[in-house]
Every structure is written in C-alpha cells, then in structure tokens.
Amino acid sequence: MTDDSKNIAGESNQNKNGIKRRELLKGLLGVPVLGVFAYSWFHKQKLDEITKKAIHEEINLDISNPLAGKVVSQDKQIRLGIIGTGGRGRYLLKAAGFLSPKIISNYREEAKNNKMDKRYEEFLDQPGLNIVINGVCDIYEVNAEKGLAAAANISREFDESKIGPLPKRYKNYKELLAAPDIDAVIIATPDHWHGPITIDAARAGKHVYCEKPMTWTVTETYEVVKAVTESGIVFQLGHQNRQTESYFKAKEAYEKGFLGKVNLVEVTTNRNSPEGAWVYKIDEEASRNNIDWEQFLGPAPYHDFSLERFFRWRCWWDYSTGLSGDLFTHDYDAMNQILGLGIPHSAVASGGIYFYKDGRTVPDVLQMAFEYPERDLTLLYSATQASEKSRGRLIMGHDAWMSIDNYLDIYADPSSTRYKQKIEAGIIDPAIPIYSYNPGKKQVDAITSPTEKYFAGRGLLYTYRDGRRVDPSHLHIKDWLDSIRSNTLPMCNIYRGFEEAMTAHMGTIAYRENRKTFWDKEKQVIV
C-alpha cells in the first residue's frame, strides 16, 4: 500500500466515523427535547408548589371528612308514625328507607333503559335505619294509600305481592299520637299544622321530626318550645342542610377568620316555574269525598271546600308562611349554622304579588333585611319566583368572600388587608378561588382549575365516580334517630328551631304590617 492509498483509506474511515456520529446524533435527536421537557416541567411544578404553599399558609383547612356523625348503637328498633304523606312526606319516607314497590319497580325499569339513572342503585344502597312505620295518617285518601304502600315495603321489594302487612292507617292525627306502638313521629303537613301537631305529639311523649318552618304563628312558637322542653322529647326541625358537608367547611373557614370582618350576608331564591311558585297539579281523583276538609282547615280561618287551596296551600297566608317560612328559612338556617347568627335585632321587608296574579295572598317577590348591630352585620334575603337567574349565597368579608352551595369557593378580595402582600406578590389572584371544596371529589385542592370550577358550579360533580351520593334528608333523619337512641340534642334542635321561627316571623310581620319589627332580647318577644 502506498502512502497515498493509506491516506485515502484513513480519510474514508474518518468520513465513515463522521457519518456514523452524525447519524447517531440524528437518531437521538429527541433525547435533548425530553431533557428540555423535564426541566421546564419541574420548574413549573416548583413554581406551583411555592404558590400552593404560600396560600396554604393563609388558608389551612382540615381536609378530612368533617361529618363523622354520632356513634350510637343501632340495636334498638324505633317505631315511627308519619303524619302527612303528600309529596314531601313520601320523600321523607324514601329518605328513611321506604318506597312503594310501584316506584321501586319504575326506578328499576328506568335504570335498565338509562345507565345514568342511578336512583334504583342509590335507594338500595341507602343504609337501613332499624325503624318500622307503624302508623300512617293523611286526610286525603289517595296520599294515605300511597304512604301505606311505601311504609309496608320494609324489604325494599319491587314486586307488589311480596310486601308485608300494611301499617295502621289513622284518619285523625290525634289517634295516631295515642297509639302505644309508636315512639316517634314525622310531621310533613302544611305549615299551619306544624305547631299544633308538634305540641300534641310532645305531650303524648312522642319524639318529633317536623318539616320546616317550625311554626305558623308567633304565639304557638312559645308553646312548641315549652311542650318540647318540658316533655324531654327529641325534636328535630327538617333543615337537612345541617348535614351538608360544605357548610361545615364554611363554618370552619369563617371561624378561622379567612374572610376577615363580615358585614353583609346575601341569600336568594330564584325560581321561575309554576311548581317553583307552588302552583302544583291538582289530582283528578281528588274530591270532597276523599279529602277531610274540616281537618285540613284546623286552626285556619273557615273557607269553603277548594281543591286549589288544598293542593296549592302555600299560596295563602291562611295555611302558609309564604316565602319567608317556606324558602328563606332554609337559607337562614344555613347561615345560622355557619355564622351562629341567632335572632336578629330588627327586620324590614318589601315586595308584592307581581307575577302570579292567581288569587294568592302571599308575595312572589320579596326582599327582607335583618340587622345584627352587635355583629355589625346585615342579612339580606331577596326572592323572586319569576326569574331563575341564580344569585347564589354569599358571605362577604373585608378580606375574602365565600360562595356556598353543595360546593364552596373562597375568593380573596382585591382590596383585602390580610392578603395584601400576597396579592401584590402575585401569589394570590383575586379571580381564582384561594380555597375550593367540592364534596364529590376525593381531595381538597388549594386551587382548582377554571374547568373544574365551571363543572362544580353546574352540579356536574364527580358523584358517579366513587359510587354513591348520599341524600342529606336521610342523614338528617338518621341524626334524629341517633339522638333519640342516645338521648342527645340533634343538629337542628328546638333552640335552633326557635331562632328560625322567630326570624322568619319577624320578616313576615314586617312585610304584612308594612313596618320595621324588633326583637326584644330580654322579654323574648317581637315588637
């Protein structure tokens, strides 16, 4: 081999190596890209972590389940009676574990046709409460029969032939209260009967679960409290919101001072349908023959038989407490639960019958303002039954505001003192919640993405993922039964009921008498 040929061979080897190296580099081209990806990923994670930590320093809420409930032996069976098995009464029966085979069978069919329909599964999953329904009372035959069919279905059958013997039907609630095989009663009658039946039940020594509002008149409110406390029965008022998880978080957030000084609380009702305005369907089969009209009237002023009044009783003061007693009480009780408001110092109200000019006497648009000067706070209620623009529930503090529903969001106020530094440093963005709580989720995030927030706001929560939703009414009945078994106070007890009733009455009187009402704390009277 000549030197020249050696050189050429050397050069071609070098060329080959060069090509190989270049090819290798080309083949591994993606690797440095992955390096850049990893670097920027960790950099971003670190930034997010610092932000989260900084917010956590401000808002450190416990993420564990706030609702452990009472731990009580369920051995003792409680024997119930139910008074009033209309729509709400039957709903409570369902929440207690009793549905008629016909409805269960319907749910079952619906679930077969539509996998998204979880009612059948959820009802069967609902834990048993070790209760039995021994008496059903309704003054309308059709409702009584529906109630009996549900109450008899102790093993949640969908086959009608398999249900047990029907419980006893009572035509008058006093007979039911006299029955020795009944320990406790659920009252789901129209408003004007809540007080009288509760008083009679307490005197008969029966524990009471009563639908809201607690009373129809101011006078009977004192009598209810007297009868309940003297007899020592366990009384639960039907504000199932007491069981809502997010309200416990809201209370914690408020008590820890995350909101700063709260001066305004705003709650609203926004409905826009005939049902939402209490114009319910009138049963075709209903008549003078199957309705005990005299018993329906009870303490109400006399009126000739009227199907309209019987089915749509919420529209008349004669039987109803209007928006204040029917809908505001839910919001009031939620705020009373979170903020511990008690009875306000004063109330003003205004409104009118502006949309449903159907002969009703209760307003369909109502504003009420309740003052708590000792707390430097106003509770504002605004309701319409002719627009469903949702205005939510807000607790507004100097440092942050809180929006509360099944989910909970806390936003820092742009002019907050407490969060000033962190807002200026860009750590807290007033447009993004500093705390979000979605009960359907497995965990609590300090910050949730706008998409998640959007879903939560529309109730499209993660409810289908981990199995089942729980009905707050079921939990509320359970709390009542557990309190009976352990002789303790339930969550919405007689004292909370007294506050609820008096507050609602103050608003109603302010509206009806067109004046400002005051609460005399010493004498415990509305003036």
Add this chain to the structure above:
Amino acid sequence: MNYSKSQLFWLVTLRVLIGWHFLYEGVVKLVNPNWSGIGYLMDSGGFMSGFFQQMAANPSMLQFVDFINIWGLIAIGLGLILGSFSRIATLSGILLLALYYLSHPPFPGIKYVMPMEGSYLLVNKILIEMVTLFILYLFPTGKEAGLDKFICRKQNKKVDKND
C-alpha cells in the same frame, strides 16, 4: 424517503411539537390524583354522545378509559418526540384525536357545558392536529431522525440473517 434538509427539519419539528403536546397532556393528568375524564365524557354532544356517556356511567369502564387516556397520551408523546415506533404512535394519536373530536364535534346547534378555548365551526384544533398527524404518517421521519433509525436497522438485520 429522500427529504431536503429543510423539509426534514420542519417535518421533525412538527413531529416533536405534537409529541410535546401529547406528553404534557398525559403527564398533567398523571400527577393530578383527582383527574378523571368523567366530566368531559358526560359533556359529550352530537351523534355519538350516547356512546361516550355510557363510558362515564360504568365505573370499571371509566377506570379503563382514564388509564388509556393518561398512558396513551404519554406513550404517543414519547414516541413522537423520540421518533420511536413513530408509525404506531402516529396512528394511535390519530385514533385518540378522532375520539376527542367525535365526543365534542363543533357542529352548529350543539352546546357544551365545558368552555371551549376558541370559536369553531366544524373545524377545530383537534381536527387540524389529527390531519397533521395523517400528513406525518405519510411523510415519516422516525428513520431519518429518531430512534426508529436503530429499531428498523435491527429489524432489517434480522431479516437479512433469515435470508
């Protein structure tokens, strides 16, 4: 395939960028313990919405869909960035994007709860990304600039030996 230098450069850039997009979408879901496709599936509209909502309704199916989503996105992303198994990665990417498109087709008259990031009529970014992947499938670059260079060589050698 014989590409000019600039053709190869831009084709590879496109492949890597789409790969990055897939990889990031996958990793973000992986590290978020609360992530689930349920909301997206439930919000499905159009002629195939029943199919997608059924997926959300069945818990074990949903678990499977979530798993495939996370690891599918990550695998496709890695494949496109590294240029490894790039044909399978490209085809899988097309399939996944087709499902996303069909679950939320931007047809007139269909409304979604989930906010969209832009305004669309029939054509949205998912569709464009999908068609782009088709192009990349027809103009593969894994063997020119990617790990497929070595993967395919090994396969070729095996074939040679068998001969």
